[in-house]
Amino acid sequence: MATPAAFEWGDMVIVSGVIIGAATFLLRRYIFGAKPVQDLTIAQKAAMAQSATKASAARKEYDPDRDFVLKMRNAGKNVVILYGSQTGTAEDFATRLSKDIHSPAVRPLVLDPELYDWQCLASLSNEELVIFVLATAGEGEPTDNMEAWYNALASDPEALDDSEVPEFRSPKDRELDEDLPLQGISYAMFGLGNNTYEQFNHHARVVDRRLLSLGASRVGERGEGDDDADIEEDFSRWKEATLPLIREHLGSTTPLESGDESMPEPTWKVVEMDSTQQAWVKGELFEGAVATHDSRHPFLAPVTAATELTPAADRHLLHVEVDLAGSGMRHEAGDHIGVYPTNADEEVDLMLDALELLDKADVPICVRATDPFAPQQSLFPVETTTYRAAFRHYLEITAPVPRSQIKSMVLPYARSEAARSFLRPLAEDKDAHAATVGSGCMSLARLVNAVREAEKKAGSLGDGEQPFALPIEAAFELCPRLQARLYSISSSGKVHPERPTITAVVLQYDAKTPLSAQAKMGARRCGVATNYLLGALRYLRGDYAVDLAATAGSTALRTGYLVTNNKQLPIADASSVAMVRDHKDHVLQSFTLQPAPNSSLEARELTMPVFIRKSAFRLPADQATPIIMIGPGTGLAPMRAFIQERAQAARENPSQPMGTALLFFGARTEAHDYMYREELEQLFEDIRQAAPASQIITAFSRDQPQKIYVQHRLAEHGELVYRTLLSGQQRLGGAPKAHVYVCGDAKNMAKDVSKALASLIAEREAISEEIAARWISDMRKLSRYQEDVWS
Numbered sequence: 001m002a003t004p005a006a007f008e009w010g011d012m013v014i015v016s017g018v019i020i021g022a023a024t025f026l027l028r029r030y031i032f033g034a035k036p037v038q039d040l041t042i043a044q045k046a047a048m049a050q051s052a053t054k055a056s057a058a059r060k061e062y063d064p065d066r067d068f069v070l071k072m073r074n075a076g077k078n079v080v081i082l083y084g085s086q087t088g089t090a091e092d093f094a095t096r097l098s099k100d101i102h103s104p105a106v107r108p109l110v111l112d113p114e115l116y117d118w119q120c121l122a123s124l125s126n127e128e129l130v131i132f133v134l135a136t137a138g139e140g141e142p143t144d145n146m147e148a149w150y151n152a153l154a155s156d157p158e159a160l161d162d163s164e165v166p167e168f169r170s171p172k173d174r175e176l177d178e179d180l181p182l183q184g185i186s187y188a189m190f191g192l193g194n195n196t197y198e199q200f201n202h203h204a205r206v207v208d209r210r211l212l213s214l215g216a217s218r219v220g221e222r223g224e225g226d227d228d229a230d231i232e233e234d235f236s237r238w239k240e241a242t243l244p245l246i247r248e249h250l251g252s253t254t255p256l257e258s259g260d261e262s263m264p265e266p267t268w269k270v271v272e273m274d275s276t277q278q279a280w281v282k283g284e285l286f287e288g289a290v291a292t293h294d295s296r297h298p299f300l301a302p303v304t305a306a307t308e309l310t311p312a313a314d315r316h317l318l319h320v321e322v323d324l325a326g327s328g329m330r331h332e333a334g335d336h337i338g339v340y341p342t343n344a345d346e347e348v349d350l351m352l353d354a355l356e357l358l359d360k361a362d363v364p365i366c367v368r369a370t371d372p373f374a375p376q377q378s379l380f381p382v383e384t385t386t387y388r389a390a391f392r393h394y395l396e397i398t399a400p401v402p403r404s405q406i407k408s409m410v411l412p413y414a415r416s417e418a419a420r421s422f423l424r425p426l427a428e429d430k431d432a433h434a435a436t437v438g439s440g441c442m443s444l445a446r447l448v449n450a451v452r453e454a455e456k457k458a459g460s461l462g463d464g465e466q467p468f469a470l471p472i473e474a475a476f477e478l479c480p481r482l483q484a485r486l487y488s489i490s491s492s493g494k495v496h497p498e499r500p501t502i503t504a505v506v507l508q509y510d511a512k513t514p515l516s517a518q519a520k521m522g523a524r525r526c527g528v529a530t531n532y533l534l535g536a537l538r539y540l541r542g543d544y545a546v547d548l549a550a551t552a553g554s555t556a557l558r559t560g561y562l563v564t565n566n567k568q569l570p571i572a573d574a575s576s577v578a579m580v581r582d583h584k585d586h587v588l589q590s591f592t593l594q595p596a597p598n599s600s601l602e603a604r605e606l607t608m609p610v611f612i613r614k615s616a617f618r619l620p621a622d623q624a625t626p627i628i629m630i631g632p633g634t635g636l637a638p639m640r641a642f643i644q645e646r647a648q649a650a651r652e653n654p655s656q657p658m659g660t661a662l663l664f665f666g667a668r669t670e671a672h673d674y675m676y677r678e679e680l681e682q683l684f685e686d687i688r689q690a691a692p693a694s695q696i697i698t699a700f701s702r703d704q705p706q707k708i709y710v711q712h713r714l715a716e717h718g719e720l721v722y723r724t725l726l727s728g729q730q731r732l733g734g735a736p737k738a739h740v741y742v743c744g745d746a747k748n749m750a751k752d753v754s755k756a757l758a759s760l761i762a763e764r765e766a767i768s769e770e771i772a773a774r775w776i777s778d779m780r781k782l783s784r785y786q787e788d789v790w791s
């Protein structure tokens, strides 16, 4: 089988020849903007940063293309919004903020800091403003695209006041104060974080404190969004308090009316191309053009295995393996793999139907910025696409629509009283929005359908009233960019080079509102990426394969499967078909999947767009160091990679000293949820040849009347855990030398595990739990207590 050289975007269509060159130019940011890998802890980074800051400032030649102040002024703007975003939320907030704040006096430009130099910050004038929208990533780390700024500004985040003053570029008209080089510069700050992480909003807090200590003035308070509560509401509150101050700062005397329901200015222009005039071919945009694969240039990896891991009656637990051969990417135990999913065909059709675009779903379109100065001129990473492909590959179409978006981008298009009465409470009342849109997980298509239902219920429309219709430009703006999903790799790169595996539970649940239960396609909601992985598994297994090209009459090859009571239907009808459920009570979605190049339908060879993201979650360099792994559920993933690696080392050299390895694994029941059981038991047999005390300790929560979780087992096996932490010492007397790894749920499990550990240390060292917790904190700083957790 031929190995794909690079990524080709699904069933994308592009005009052959000339467009490839033009698109490459327009997309140079995507194609050439190589991202630095983030594989150091904060402590390591801080140590490196001090010297790096000086060196880079001295080294850096002025590059007008990287001068964001110049860029802003040339575009006739006076505000620059810089976003630090890992998974797209901050980027989306920045874009929306720019819309909300825009007026004749306030002219914002949204920029990615990765493409600009922090040294230019001091050139801003008092009549200009910079707004930071910064998410925290990793364990209190900056996002990849803010890394250079963060390292320069906060050369020592622990001791900001003693940090060296970075060397900013002096503006032409004034000298910079040596200690307060940012005097006269104004900024506003909104941070995004999640309260379940130990270092809540650390990135925004550090940058904020540093800007203040360098002399800059903050307009308004620093906002802090909490993803664990209601980050949209946090953002709205911050905007309500801060936007008037920003307007005032920039000399605007006209406050925006809060009840403003005027039509928004479109950001994007959609041009339909004449497909009869030109030769349209399937696009293979990135083939041969990319030397390095990363999050912006994923690799189309052949899927080499896809299986179900357990016989659980009510959930699909998946194991998916891809082949990275030829990609140049390597993975190490602890790394993450990013997967760009494809939206389910039913969701795409629901959206096309809601926008009344089903009949021209495959018309080629070109989507360009209306503002000739906008930094991003093309909405998608391809010059031309189709309505269907845009919704399938590039946009997040299943997320609930935020309240502020309903207010600014949906309500203005309501042309009947019935539509306005339905939408107004959702736009204005936080609780009404949470109850209907939040709990109902009401995507844009579902919201549009619900407005139409409200109009139908109201009977005839009033005089001169038009039925509700949302223009495509608004829909493109309302849907955020489809983001890659990151999974902890569950295989070792040393043992299985080029074959990373994913271990994931398929996410499906019912939205709990009467409205959603009655709506088209019902109340079931499906996680985008895990259902895409399930779709791939089913396709490879041979469930209901259908060549949709034949039924849809499309010139593009569309491979997928469609389950509709065993009847094969044209894809366009799928959204009206009642969803079929499988034996695990999961709805069966259909996906248009990407076949391997040159493979026949019968061969069933698939590819998946992936990239590797380096992590700091690493085994100790010295294999004599003991490790304690706590990984319940799919939190087992990175532990499996560690165990594979230690087992291989033990097999190869059993006489080499090896530290004890303890695995705490938890699941619901032993009989139905114990994934990788035989393999793990065999691997521990191997490990015990070199480290005899190594063992697996399980916690099956539903195998007895009372619930037992991994934290309970930690307490029960306190003596063994303590001895492993001692690692040959008599007493700890401080942070243990063993390494502890925790992976899985951040909200409860990770916190309870940390408490259980502090408690068992306190008891045996005869110290207070507070002191023991401090030792664990020290372990974190020394990268000996590492978490890979999510909430």
Ligand SMILES: Cc1cc2nc3c(=O)[nH]c(=O)nc-3n(C[C@H](O)[C@H](O)[C@H](O)COP(=O)(O)O)c2cc1C
Residues within 6 Å of the ligand: 084, 085, 086, 087, 088, 089, 090, 091, 135, 136, 137, 138, 139, 140, 141, 143, 192, 193, 194, 195, 197, 198, 199, 200, 201, 202, 227, 231, 789, 790
């Ligand atoms: C892997 C991961 C690590 C995170 N680490 C932190 C953290 O240390 N502190 C924090 O406050 N929030 C943390 N968060 C929460 C994010 O900051 C929050 O979800 C934010 O909305 C993401 O914004 P983005 O999509 O622009 O990256 C983390 C999220 C993820 C997925």
